[in-house]
Amino acid sequence: MPTIKFTVDSALLAELGERLVGKPYIALAELVKNGYDADATKVKIELNPKKKEIVVTDNGHGMDFNEFKNFWMRIGSTHKEKMRISRNLKRSMTGSKGVGRLAVQYLAKEISLATVSEYGLGKKLNAYVEWEKAIKARELTEATAEYNFELSDKPFEQGTRIILRKLKHSWDSDFIEGLAREIWWLNPPFRSGIMAQEDLQKVFEIEFVSPEKEYEETFTKQMEAILNIWYARLVGRNTKGKVSLVLEYAGEEPIVQNFTIPNCKLDDGDFEVRIYHLLYRQPFGIKVQKAREYFDEFGGVHVYDGGFHLPYYGNQENDWLGIEFDHSHRLTLSKLLPNDMRIPQGLQFLPTLSRIFGVVNVDTSKDPNLEILITRDRLQESVAFRNLRLMIRWAIDYYAFEEKRRSLEEKEAEAEVEPSKVITVEKVLTKYESEIPEKTYEALSADVKNALAGIETENEATAKQISVIGPLATAGISSVAYQHEVGHQFSDIEDIIEDMENLTIRDEKLRETLNDLKERLSSWVERTKGTNALFSYFTDAENIKRRERFPAKRIVEEIKNQVRVLLKGIPVNTDRINEQFLLPKASLVEWSSIFQNVFLNAFNAMVDSKTKIIDVSSRVEDSVHEILVQNTGVQINLDEAPKYFEPFERKSNISPERQSLGYGGTGLGLTIVRLIARNIGCQVSFVKPEKNFKTAFSIKWREY
DSSP states (O other): OOOOOOOOBTTHHHHHIIIIIOSHHHHHHHHHHHHHHTTOSEEEEEEETTTTEEEEEEOSOOOOHHHIIIIITSTTOOHHHHHOBOTTTOOBOOOOSSHHHHHHHHHEEEEEEEEEOTTOTTEEEEEEEEHHHHHTTSBGGGOOOEEEEEEOSSOOOOEEEEEEEEESSOOOHHHHHHHHHHHGGGSOSOOSSOOOGGGGGGOOEEEEEOSOHHHHHHHHHHHTHHHHOOSEEEEEEEETTEEEEEEEETTSOOEEEEEEOTTOOOOOOEEEEEEOOOOSOOGGGOOHHHHHHHHHHHOEEEEEETTEEETTTTOTTTOTTOHHHHHHTTOOSOSSSOGGGOOTTGGGGOOOGGGEEEEEEEOTTTOTTOOBOTTSSSBOOSHHHHHHHHHHHHHHHHHHHHHHHHHHHHHHHSOOOOHHHHHHHHHHHHHTGGGSOHHHHHHHHHHHHHHHHHHHHHHHHHHHHHHHHHHHHHHHHHHHHHHHHHHHHHHHHHHHHHHHHHOOOOOHHHHHHHHHHHHHHHHHHHHHHHHHGGGGGGGOHHHHHOOBOOBHHHHHHHHHHHTHHHHTTOOEEEEESOTTOBOOSBOHHHHHHHHHHHHHHHHHHTTTOSSOOEEEEEEEETTEEEEEEEESSOOOOTTTGGGGGSTTOOSSOOOHHHHHTTOOOOSOHHHHHHHHHHHTTOEEEEEOOOTTOSEEEEEEEEOO
8 A cells, every 4th residue: 555744834833833932922932941951051132123133142052063953953852851951050941842943933034043062162053044935845844944164263152142033023011021921930049249169050140131221121120020029028237246137018117126146256247038928919920830939949048158159058958047947846936036026826927948038148258257168068057157047047037926916916907707608709709700701700719819818817816816825724724623622721721720729828928929820820811712712703613604694883893802812902993883784695704804804904004103093984875885994004005005915915014023922914814805805795905094094994895
């Protein structure tokens, strides 16, 4: 049976270029990728729209004639797929199967190519293709390229130069932006200058030149966009252990924070660490997946010694700052920050290395306590180096603290939304996706996901607050058993006191000593009974289970008696509570927890006040009912007041001596009050006090 060969029409060149490349900037990006795959460290793009010419030059390994014939002249070559990594620098290959050749056809009517192979620097291969003539050849196998060789005793410059003439498209700023969007990820974030040998495979500089300066500005802006879409950044400078730190959130005023490195041996050093949120749609058209891949490779905190990049640092496997270690061990509390910044679960906002890009500058030639290893890849372990590490981690831990604090504030401000309803909206949106315009659907979908993420974060924040209070709840259960046991001990001690009273002692001195001891024991029992009264509501299961609307005045007076020992004689005025005023439905234990905490906070606020009084009143305005607890202690800044409801936030610093006398607490009182109040439908806050008072605490609810 006779056979016949397939033939391919040369018009397929134009068809494939149109179909596979699609846009001029994608085509040009393919030529840049070819330079990257050829192990170039620099590619220069020259665009002259008036001359209708583009020149792309790289300093890669170039091509000899066999490579030109078998790879460049072969449409759809699979050699890159087989090689997978580049010849010298072992880069992952980026170019598509022969698309570079299609790209030049799609861009221009004529192409000139000059290439010098690393294996023969005295020989230059020149080639020329006129695409219209090639297409007129009818059969693709008949299409030709003209070529010749130049020989020289002096070596030519290694690499490849492609000149595209008679451009088929009019270029504008949008095309330039599109080009940069296609290739930005090839450009590592390292600064130009001295590079370590180990960094050579990452070095790839793309230079764009055009008479149209607007094009150059557009290109540069888009290429640098990845480093400028930071969510927050930390900038710090050390001067002999005194570190000035600035935390800046994008679009917000900087926050200044200073700290000291203990026993510092590090004379100098500065740093900048940028933190990214790689979720949802990113600015400048940057794709999230590409951004994540970019920071997986280049992220981390890099160290430069006098402008020389030390390759050990920034390699995520080395984790020199211990960030990934802390993540893997689920550490939640910073060991570096001062106590007032150690919010529980604060390190849950510690960013991973794949969301960080940072640069640290030191100079071992000027800092006598810092030394570089003979391998020149890292700094020698020393006190000064540990100081350097502490400085950077302190800053990053501070960011995590600030994120946690902001998160709690945001969750407080956000209105409560039923998660299931948002999930239902998301499902409905997906169901009707085909009937909604694409841009509208994307915007709605992003908003719904943001709302859902916010709810999940809020639930997590509440759960974490409860987890903080959990151990205290356990302690509360133990205190009930303790309260019963102490009750039995009271009876024993009272029997001993009675026996002492019945003793007949003739020795006057001994009788006086026993009487003194008896009085001291009686006084101790009285005080301890008063302290034990704090837990009286907890001993009766009915007080926990039974929920009803109690008269406010009776409850406040009972709780005033419970805490009278701790209040140390400070009067609590209840005259201004209306006898008929009812509290919202709740248990006695809940109201006891609220008012005990509020009274003790008021007591601590009046430590240094000359006049000490707590006043409790009731008031009604329209449907809003309110209990107001006021005192004559330290005045509170109402703008800062919301933060005192967060765990371990305190208004005033109390000395250890005064804490030993019962002043101060755990910093959880108002957190507990807010959680309980929310559960019973109340809103708690600090409000403007009445005349003669310094602080006013409001418990407010609405009657329907």
